[in-house]
Amino acid sequence: MSFDNAYEALTEDNDTRWAFGTGFVDPLAGIDTSVPSGVDAAELARSCLWLGDDALIMSHRLQEWCAAAPELEDEVALANIGLDLLGQARLLLARAAKADPSLVPAVEQSDEDALAFFRDAADFHNVRLVELGGGDFAFLMARLLVFSTWRLAVFQRLVDSPDQVVTAIAAKGIKELAYHRDYAARWVVRLGDGTDLSHERMQAGLNAVWPYVDELFDSDTSDGAALRAEFDAVMSQVITAGTLSRPPAREAAETRSLEPLLAEMQSVARAHPDATW
Amino acid sequence: MVSARAVAETVTDPELPMLTLADLGVLRDVTETENGVVVTITPTYTGCPAMDAMRADLSVALHNAGYDAVDVRTVLSPAWTTDWITPAGRAKLAKAGIAPPGRAQRTDGPIPLTLTAPPKRVACPQCGSPDTELLSEFSATACKALRRCRACAEPFEHVKEI
Incomplete structure (x- = not known):
């Protein structure tokens, strides 16, 4: 089983090896998913579901840029980041389902697919930041910067989770998110500190994202406040380097973007639940 | 009969077919028990779509070598690191x-932002x-x-x- 290139491997008889469509096996196959004693299973499931929903919806928004990015390198970068987040979503949704099977819609699908494709908008728990539709590349970079900075700080705390599965997901995710954050931060600086036009659009992107920042933090707790301080420090660094200004506080509007997003994301799975490709 | 470990060590990575899973450090352990072979692997990336292909390849290779009962398990922790790529794997990559x-x-505490x-x-x-x-x-x-x-x-x- 040795090949000179990846394409040669494709021509092999046993083609289940390139199962990149349907038919994924449980991403937690072979992993001990018993809930440790002293951990509230329902609460563990809920937090995994929330984190999984954020990753799933953000990944979808990144995938929308496939074939629309300004340069080939960024096309590849956005697809890679979307894929990393989809991987996090798969594990987190599967973890949520194992901890609390009552969360999973009763359909003949794997747990992760049932949760991703057969829940309605009201049952999703993602932050509004990831739902927001439309926007230009500057808006996307502002959103990715905020999202990955926040999520990286959250994951750095999750490595101390009593649940070994969550610990492992977080440890892996940290390495990925650090790349995502650096990528977004460099673009924000490059556009902010670029031409008058790029500066203007970068500032507008940041302003549009900013009302959705407060929702990410539970500032009533000391850890929430510490998380916010860590986030603010990174934002200040990027905003200063990009000659941008911290956006003014503004009320977050309802997004009404999740339903249309789900209508697209879930359409194939719902119309053809038995489809394989 | 070739040992299960030796068989598993011949299986190549679907995306880097010049390397074996052992070269890559993805193959963590191969144990022969009374109930069959237990293979443990660790994904390189969380979203790695090649994990299912790896699992299938390992099962097929071991079945072809006469091992009927094969259980391929995923271990997420400790997370895979490129430091696990063997010297032979590095040489094959370069070639x-x-x-x-x-x-x-390796960093403890908040990971510093790198703007350049x-x-x-x-x-x-x-x-x-x-x-x-x-x-x-x-x-x-x-x-x-x-x-x-x-x-x-x-x-x-x-x-x-x-």
């Missing part, structure tokens, strides 16, 4: 025109020149970055340190 990774950084890509001395796998530049930290697969050699002007991929 295939892919620059092998350097040492992965830290300069890395990555030698060109084609001509050997150390004068190379980063084009993109993302490439055709999640585990690689794209670089270009200033000496021979050839672009090449570099396995990112994680």
Whole structure:
């Protein structure tokens, strides 16, 4: 089983090896998913579901840029980041389902697919930041910067989770998110500190994202406040380097973007639940 | 009969077929028990779509070698690091025109933001020149970055340190 290139491997008889469509096996196959004693299973499931929903919806928004990015390198970068987040979503949704099977819609699908494709908008728990539709590349970079900075700080705390599965997901995710954050931060600086036009659009992107920042933090707790301080420090660094200004506080509007997003994301799975490709 | 470990060690990576899963450090353990063979693997990246292919390849290879009961398990912790790529794996990467990774950084506490890509001395796998530049930290697969050699002007991929 040795090949000179990846394409040669494709021509092999046993083609289940390139199962990149349907038919994924449980991403937690072979992993001990018993809930440790002293951990509230329902609460563990809920937090995994929330984190999984954020990753799933953000990944979808990144995938929308496939074939629309300004340069080939960024096309590849956005697809890679979307894929990393989809991987996090798969594990987190599967973890949520194992901890609390009552969360999973009763359909003949794997747990992760049932949760991703057969829940309605009201049952999703993602932050509004990831739902927001439309926007230009500057808006996307502002959103990715905020999202990955926040999520990286959250994951750095999750490595101390009593649940070994969550610990492992977080440890892996940290390495990925650090790349995502650096990528977004460099673009924000490059556009902010670029031409008058790029500066203007970068500032507008940041302003549009900013009302959705407060929702990410539970500032009533000391850890929430510490998380916010860590986030603010990174934002200040990027905003200063990009000659941008911290956006003014503004009320977050309802997004009404999740339903249309789900209508697209879930359409194939719902119309053809038995489809394989 | 060839040992289960020896069989598992011949299975190649679906995306880097010049390397075995053992070269890559993805193959963590192979144990023969009374109930069959237990193989443990650790994904390189969380979203790695090749995991199912790896699992299938390991099962097929072991079945073909006469092992009927094969259980391929995924272990997420400790997380995979490029430091696990063996010296043989690094040599194969370079030979295939892919620059092998350097040492992965270990940080405790908040990970500092890097607004400019830290300069890395990555030698060109084609001509050997150390004068190379980063084009993109993302490439055709999640585990690689794209670089270009200033000496021979050839672009090449570099396995990112994680």
